[in-house]
Amino acid sequence: xxxxxxxxxxxxxxxxxxxxxxxxxxxxxxxxxxxxxxxxxxxxxxxxxxxxxxxxxxxxxxxxxxxxxxxxxxxxxxxxxxxxxxxxxxxxxxxxxxxxxxxxxxxxxxxxxxxxxxxxxxxxxxxxx
Numbered sequence: 001x002x003x004x005x006x007x008x009x010x011x012x013x014x015x016x017x018x019x020x021x022x023x024x025x026x027x028x029x030x031x032x033x034x035x036x037x038x039x040x041x042x043x044x045x046x047x048x049x050x051x052x053x054x055x056x057x058x059x060x061x062x063x064x065x066x067x068x069x070x071x072x073x074x075x076x077x078x079x080x081x082x083x084x085x086x087x088x089x090x091x092x093x094x095x096x097x098x099x100x101x102x103x104x105x106x107x108x109x110x111x112x113x114x115x116x117x118x119x120x121x122x123x124x125x126x127x128x129x
Contacts, residue, residue, distance in 0.1 A: 014051055
């Protein structure tokens with residue numbers, strides 16, 4: 001199994017560099033690919049900030065990409081949940097932190113906006129100390 005970096009995913013999804021996009025396709029088509037959660041986190045950041053993708057566009061392309069044959073996604077349940085929450089208005093990083101902490105009794109933050117918004121998405125208390 002080979003892990004891929006954010007730039008491989010971005011090249012395939014944007015095609016902004018045709019030579020690298022073709023090389024990225026060949027890597028993906030060879031299969032047995034691992035995509036880490038941190039790579040996805042960075043990919044969302046790059047697609048949104050660098051390429052102007054909207055949250056629903058990001059979720060759609062990442063779901064399709066993750067569903068390709070030979071792709072293994074780290075922690076797919078929480079990642080899927082975070083993508084869904086992102087489409088409903090939550091920041092992806094916050095959503096991912098929250099989704100991956102579902103086994104905890106509470107999530108502690110100083111981010112008041114996040115704490116307020118999280119109430120719409122999870123029964124887990126998100127508290128400000």
